[in-house]
Amino acid sequence: MDFRRLKYYRHNSLILVASGDRKLLSAIEQVLAEEKYNCITATDGEQAWDMILQKKPAIVLADWTLPDVSGLALCHRIKANLEHTDLITTYFILIVEAFNYRQRQIGLDTGVDEFLGNPIDSSELKTRVRSGLRTKALMQSLTWTNQRLLAQNDLLDSLSLFDPLTKLLSEQAFASVRPKIMQQFQGYGNYKGYGFLSVLNIDIDRFSEVTESYGSQIGSEAIKAIAGRLSHSCAANSLIYRCGLDEFVCVTPHHEASACKQVANDLLDSIRKHPIAVSSGLLFPLTVSIGGVVRVLDSRTTSDENSFSALLKISTEALLQAQQSGGDRIYIEESSPE
Template identity: 30%
Template structure:
């Protein structure tokens, strides 16, 4: 895993030291000697992570971090503050400024590399989500980044801790920002995290007869908890455990004795990031739905039909099962548009789709093929059964008039339907669809408002 790291420090020796460590891990390294140059680089160059000194002339590291996090173009870049300051208040201030982590000089090589790799891994995931959301919605991330991140809503934290005394201290520290459920049984906690809404899991490594990294590993293996933030609480000096935890995908750690303010700040950071990524994932899911759904009727669109029909056709061939397709077309739909207007036409299409949806079975797929044409794909359905379903659809369209909400006009709508089955000799899904289309054409030319099945 490689990435581009920006090292920001006004002391050349410090820059060279960090640069050498990162180059040894095959990272691409950029450098800046002051805050303004760092901001310019982040604004105009692709950067995966910033290692940022605090005490610099001009703009301090705290202000640089705040500016990066308040800029929609750079807010997603992880920032690790690297400084000689070692007071808890400094760490808290950095985290409140939006920093993703805080390392104290002299920086331990193992922790530096592990932190960088962990944060780069998280950024890679967020970047992929951001790109998909941007591409699909064709709208800047600015609106999404400015949207509420839920920081005013209490987080749901699951605390896995083997000691009642430390449970009480952590619950008390997090009370201002989170509802904490404390559990001492790691396996029960795993089930809880998988079954209920959780924003963060805090794992305290104080169990006498249980390896806490086992739980961290299981959280990353389960589909439901794979992206759930995990914060490890461990002893000072437990570098091997910390390094292994970060390699397993643990998002953050804090060492004992736990400073309540630092715990609070790290918790808020993880919850905020989790909710941000949740919004991105939701955006991607909505995008996928939009890509395969007809916006007017809510049915699947032709793009989805093309892919779905190939899958079910090949499955039917492999299993020697029947597969039927019907194409239906609204009779004289142009007359509706010409007489009542296109808004009325849209009403008719929506109502037609609603009746079509009520007719098909759970395993069937109803799609808007284009214009006033609709397709129903019916797996495990022979020609006779398909004709019955098509006739039921034709009847439900003809039997009840369409009432326009906009004008109150009552329209008598009918539909023509063409049906084809793979048992009629169709060798490809395209051929099957074409047979149904020919049957529809025959229904149209022979008087409309009827069902015609393709000849075997």
Template identity: 35%
Template sequence: MSLYHLKSDTYQFSHNNQPRVLVVSTNNELVKQICSILIKYQFAFEIANLGEQAWQMINRNCPDLVICDWEIPDMSGLALCQRIKAGLINQSLSRVYFVAVIADRQKEQRAMGIEVGIDEFVYTPIDEIELSLRVRSGCRASVTAKLLGWTKQKLAIQEKLFKALELTDRATGLLTQQSMQLGLPRFLAELEQQNFDRTYLNLMLLGVSQYEQVRDKYGNRIAAEVMGAIAGRIRNKVEADSILCHYGCESGNELICITTNIDPNCINDLGQRLLAAVSTHPIAVDGGLLLPMNLNIGSVVCQLSADLDFPQLIEQGHQLLAKAKQDGKNCMRIADISAQTPIYTA
């Protein structure tokens, strides 16, 4: 229960969009003095007797500004400020403006307070004009900081959304991982509904062996140029209706090729064409560099179905790709899971 009772809820946190102030003290005379000033200058506020009570109120309904007595029984104002500014439970709490009330102008108290994040100090006896100005400027700073925080969050969400909506990867011109994951199930469902004679699906995971070395030595621009050239060579060798995707957009070095009208007996030939397309001739990039590159392939064959578990297929492809890398450069592993008896082909 508050030490100083208000006759109207005009000053409660819920009132419109006024800046919100929390007063923390067990000193009844100090609370009355501060609250009378807040009422006079029309600030919305609440009162807490103890530090733990204040902490619960702050987490329940975050104020814009806290006016806290330096000495409170269960927790010092210093400790309360430190807990708020840490923002461990809620990062937005770190933007709460904190005003400490101290009895004198001791430099030691000010230094300790500044170190833990106290924004401003007021001294007893309270000066009405000084307190009103500090509260007004503090609330303005707190609200501005919160708006900036919300704006940053909104921009981050928008950036993530726009990135997800990009259909093709800039470096390779191929589908992005997100667009493939969103569009492929619908595409396969339509194929199945139209009864096209495409019984088998082949998913090839293509790993570019020297990508990391090129990126580390020549930088991201040259690495992107290399991936673009490799994507072009792959595109010229796959089936006309194959779906190509730059799957490893974070690591940069993986492509996916999905073909739905292929005889399982022809998959090895397709893989060999792709391996040769990349390794036979070096990649020419800006500056006259000729960079020899190689692929490894993990290939999964299965029967076409609208309810295929693509994450599982991709995981199986990764396992096969890892085995192919262990075999050496320009190696491929194939598993025909439609036959229930996986066949690995180097």
């Protein structure tokens, strides 16, 4: 992370705080003012939504019990809005009851990035906001990186960068960067200093049973919820692509080879720990299988498309092994340059 860019975000990013509890609103506003953040407030959901569309805040901090449009519904409007794609990277913090874990589970499925317990602890508030600004800056940086790769192939205008359902990077975007991806991660640019690269193939276990029993609409909602958890649980510098109906690819540079397995375990746990909730009220105890490969990046690493395709092949074979072993597990291979 470029700390000069982070400093820019701190002093120039707008934070919207929305709550019908004026005492709570005042307390949060006071803490943010003391930290010299640029802050605006709203007392109901529709007012907050109008401000979001007009002002495009970097962080939205909203109360679950917000009048007329709840904080949860407000998050859904932001994360699922196809007309305003510039809202995709908005960092959303939901204020929930301190020990209400059901609210947190539903929030994760909706796309909430972080939670803040009520009553408010000022140190926790400061930490959540700092984390949000770092994540927002990093997401913007990663988006710019992928856009530059697409622009090199003159495809930026013709390709959709984000998958419309999950808001992850799309299969088209993945196909377009594959010829350049090894060069991107070969110790240059924003990734200088990383010595390893991992590729994880992720597939939802027995997903066809969900669509056969409940239909494609419920299946789409389940995919969206799983994509939100994967995005929330991956490493900060990961790039996640939706590649196929219920398949995802996660590409991450690392300082150590062992970090790959940690990322895979975090992704696996994010799905298995809680059932997936959909709008009909159904809960699905879904799991995923993950197959991956981690490779050292050194002077022997070639930067052509064939080199990355070889990694994809290994990770696909590892995924198959994880699935044949019963699913809900990971299988990681280590690979060295030829």
